[in-house]
Amino acid sequence: MDPIIRGEGKKMQWYQLTPGDCLDRLGSSAETGLTDDEARQRLARHGPNKLGDEEKISILSLAVHQFMSPLIAILLVAAIVTYLLGEWTDTGVILLVVFLNAVIGFFQEYKAEESVRALKGFVVSKARVVRGGREREIPGAGLVPGDIVLLASGGRVPADLRIIHAIELRVDESMLTGESLPAEKGAMPIAEESLIPGDQANMAFMGTAVVNGRARGVVVATGAATTLGEIAGEVREIGITKAPIQEKMERFARAIGILVLVASGVLFGIGILLGGTAKDMFMTAVAAAVATIPEGLPIVVTIALAVGVGRMARHNAIIRKLQAVETLGSTTIICSDKTGTLTKNEMTVTLLYDGRHTCEVTGGGYEPIGEILRDGLPVAAAGEEQLARLLRIGLLCNESDVYEEDGEWRVDGDPTEGALIVAALKGGLSPEAEEEAWPQTAIIPFESERGYMATIHDHGGKRFIFVKGAPERVLDMCTIDSAEREATLRIAGDFAAQGLRVLAHAWKEIPPETGKLIHDDAETGLCLAGLQGMIDPPRPEVVEAIRGCRRAGIRVVMITGDHGVTARAIAADLGIVRDDAPVLTGRELEGMSDEEFSDCVREVSVYARVAPEHKLRITRQMAASGEIVAMTGDGVNDAPALKAAHIGIAMGKGGTDVAKEASDMVLTDDNFASIFEAVREGRVVFDNLRKVTFFLIPTGVAAILSIIATMIMGMPIPYVPAQLLWINLVTNGLQDVAMAFEPGEKGVLDRPPRHPKEGLMSRLLIERTVLVGGLIAVGVVYTFTDALRNGATLENARTVAVTTMVFFQFFQAWNSRSETNSIFSLNLLSNPFLFVALIAAFFAQLAVLYVPALHVVFRTVPLTAAEWGTILAVSALVVVVVELDKWLRRRGQQEDD
Incomplete structure (x- = not known):
């Protein structure tokens, strides 16, 4: 019996198994991989690791379809009759109208049918594997379930993998999950049921990009059986939604x-x-x-639609399909991603807690313009020892950089770390001066299984450890009493309730002779420096656009990969919902029948932690309830929903080619306000x-x-x-x-x-x-x-x-x-x-x-x-x-x- 499917009654939840169980089920070994004979047999059984050749578009059927409209049929009859009556001028005019419409319609439909072809660009041409105990490079199409694949920074994941060993592995999964931050990956099994791809921290999915680290994984799915392949199949099956x-x-x-x-x-x-x-x-x-x-x-x-196309282009909306122009005017619901569309996609520190005071940080984005306010009055790090220490740890316990290019401030590295650097600049710290005064001598990079990052710095003949990470984890590493711990966690909870991502900062002095930094050095005896809360801020113009949508009778729905608390907070700030509005998560949606979901689809305006199939289901249920649905998206995971919606809207800046090809409209500025216009x-x-x-x-x-x-x-x-x-x-x-x-x-x-x-x-x-x-x-x-x-x-x-x-x-x-x-x-x-x-x-x-x-x-x-x-x-x-x-x-x- 095929080891790939042995014991499966439904789709295998590989993330729940230990690495050893995965290898046993797949009949493979972490050290030696598969033999060449086993690989050949499996390749014959499962087929090549590619998404399949799309059926060719029938040019003849598309051409014939242009003449199937009842009005066109009437015009053709009229052309015949006027010709028989000798009214040849009218015959010519009628036939010209029919011809022009046929030509325009043909090319629009031809382009629409090419949506799935962009998916082929994500098939990896080469993959590094272990076969017969030896490392080698093989064509990506030759991968089979059970192959041991080696991942390294800068490469693409060639198939769906269960990670069996990882070192500082971070993967950019934005094309699948919509998350702007790279996902931390490890090998530990996860017990929870029905997790969406974004929560499967021990899986790497075909087409995603390795940002940092190295890993070894076992192939669990190839070609059409991968998450990417399933999305391609959904896009192929949906067909054209009639405008x-x-x-x-x-x-x-x-x-x-x-x-x-x-x-x-x-x-x-x-x-x-x-x-x-x-x-x-x-x-x-x-x-x-x-x-x-x-x-x-x-x-x-x-012509009217073409005129609309020209007008929309002036508002940064490029129309790919003429009918989309009018469809926008009929829209009753706009479903929007959060990151980059409703928000700036620029992490910004907005609140600080230095152990005694909570401060507000003004300004947005990565441009270091703003100030730190305490009780409404500006404060600076100079003369404020606790505040200076908090900002210094965020600045120096950091692997990223902020720089200006062509008049625009950018981050080289993690957006979260970029926000910490900008906060320090607003507090008056100079990166150059701080790095000179506090040179870094060792580092433990951030890893999700640890939940923190640590660095060693020398200063004034002394040596210090700086740590930043998740509040619960860092507080466990600090020497503080229970009252201070509870107070700090309460403040961190208040920050999170406002939609902020919260990082705790801590430090301690260590013996000067400490050289190499090990985990034991950082995990006990720390002193808490405070908290920094950051958010991807809403675009200012979006708030007015959403208010305008409400006046126009259009409901705005936010669909995001973020957690529910963050999603609700941002939606409330934008005016989409009230503070106490219900949030439906992907996991809750998974357990609902269509009848149950139909009862709440009219009430829920915030969906959090959703998977690709959830987004498609949301779209279909809204359409089934009589709504005209506009759906935004930028990732490969969004393609089925974009195609199933009455009008799919892709992001022009950060969107994938797959999303653009599946869409009816592309926003050149990725801005929700452009949709409203x-x-x-x-x-x-x-x-x-x-x-x-x-x-x-x-x-x-x-x-x-x-x-x-x-x-x-x-x-x-x-x-x-x-x-x-x-x-x-x-x-x-x-x-x-x-x-x-x-x-x-x-x-x-x-x-x-x-x-x-x-x-x-x-x-x-x-x-x-x-x-x-x-x-x-x-x-x-x-x-x-x-x-x-x-x-x-x-x-x-x-x-x-x-x-x-x-x-x-x-x-x-x-x-x-x-x-x-x-x-x-x-x-x-x-x-x-x-x-x-x-x-x-x-x-x-x-x-x-x-x-x-x-x-x-x-x-x-x-x-x-x-x-x-x-x-x-x-x-x-x-x-x-x-x-x-x-x-x-x-x-x-x-x-x-």
Whole structure:
């Protein structure tokens, strides 16, 4: 039986076993490893240590998919019919729209399908192993379970390993856990159940980076069976989450298709019943159908989204998928990582306790600007012996450095140690002077199993040990009474409750002849110097952004690898939750059924110590409860959740390629405030799509209603097919595109998100479309019949009707610029593109009326001044009626409020 799976009923919890038990189960030896024959057999059984070749994307299927939209299908039918009718210009325009949409959609989907490919960059090309008792270097793909792997500083972990021996090993697991600090690793077994990767301190995972130290580990999983491989599998299986705008457009297209077919059929049937010829009525019905179909809408959607992309780029948000623009405007929940997105990713000491006093440290980040305050007054290390000792230990019991580069302060080493250096600088200590006065002669580096770091320093002919580490551990090493111990632990607890990471500092004098530093020298008889509490401070602009999200009806949820106390404290500081808000940990989530989790997903806004599968589960549960979810992430572990969310947002600075490839949007500044700005642009885009729809639809409705009305009245129809197609071209040719450039209205972020089920047309717009469509139809029929009563020829009356329709739509363009605000409150030139488009359309209509060569094509005649007066008076009524409707609705809203 395969030793790898012997005795397993579920996935093996390797971290719970001793190194010896792991080796026994894997049939391996720490000293000799596997033989070449055993390795070959296992390689044949388990396959190569790689994540697998992704199936090739079918270019043909992607291309065909671009033509599956109902609206595109209707446009293709319209193109065929207009071609058969000899209206080749309309045929060309329709086919151009279809082609442009197909090309844009194809490349967007092609890029989206490449997400998992970035994972291959994490497969390690070479690995150092022990086989047959000899060290050798082999291709990473040749690793098998049971292999003994040697790790060293600067390398990548080539597979999932159970550490069996470690020396000062620290591993950067940020790509998996989101933790900014390197994880300390050891070999001791851990008894707890269901630990997330970030808590498995004796495991090293494929793709993570060794920051410090050396280790020997046994391979427990390779390829797709690794934690990284499981994430790749999840990304592969999730597929593409359909954006809300795609669903809305599909529903709208189906509704329009049914409406057009029914209306055209009714029009054809009434015409036949009233004595029209089948040929004439068929051509009229087809022309009316083509006029009704908003063929400009798909390309306007694309242009509006592209305009949004440009605007968002100015706010440091790079859009990878066009639909993401509108999705942001629909978002009801933003799930955000903590480190670097809500916070600065710069550890900063904010509180000190020197054994007698608690002091506040001002300033943030690694720039050494700030001061130490006691009771609100500045204090310096000079003249304050206890404070100076506390800061000196933090400065010198340290392996890192702080420096300035290109005007930005950075840390070379551990961010925690960088914060201690900056605190000392704020207290007035000079690193150069201190290092000269207190030269270091020996060191015990920090190791998680010890819980402290120690150094020896010479000063004034004497020798001292400096120690820093976890408060509980360091206090055990100090000679203090129980009352002082309890008081110090209480202060450390207060610091931790504020979200601070707390380090205790201690010291003692040792004999001058002490040379090599050993553990026994440091672990007894220390004197407590005090505590330093540090935090990764929130970004100042994020607090206002979260407040804005609340006004906009968007809930912000923090998902972090930090511990619950720290997570709640920071979330409270940011305004995400109250101080007593519930925090759900990954371990608690692990024990919940989907039904239990569904009950609390609407209430919990802070998730702590989560694993990759938890983040994906959170995303899916929120979406299942009807939310539109935006999810941020930067690590490989975030990729499944990013892809499953309605909009995945990756970090541009610190994010992995995997996260970026799985995302819809990338933040170039890793700042949550940029998401908030992008939400505004997303809402503006959707508003503009609605404006375009409201602008386009009433014309088609009016065309069909006016034709039916005149036929019922026993009169000739008011347009010939060519005129209907001209109306469609001159009223929709440029104005609809210009609507995509409308600036955002005031208060766009002060209203709640749209209901996820709400379509492209709201109830208000449907009601107003019926009102405007009916008004235009009545106005056209009136001017048409009035012209005939006054003795005009049929050709002249139809010219009046066509021109009336065109000018109705000119005024309707201004009405469409806002659903609620009066057009008289809008700047006429705030959308110069629309202004120019209307002028161009006006002169095009004049050309049809007054250029003799066009009279034959469109069967028009010049109009008299009196006819122009009637046309302008009637068509301007649409402004009066819509303004009245807006005023009544505003007043009703004010009364409700």
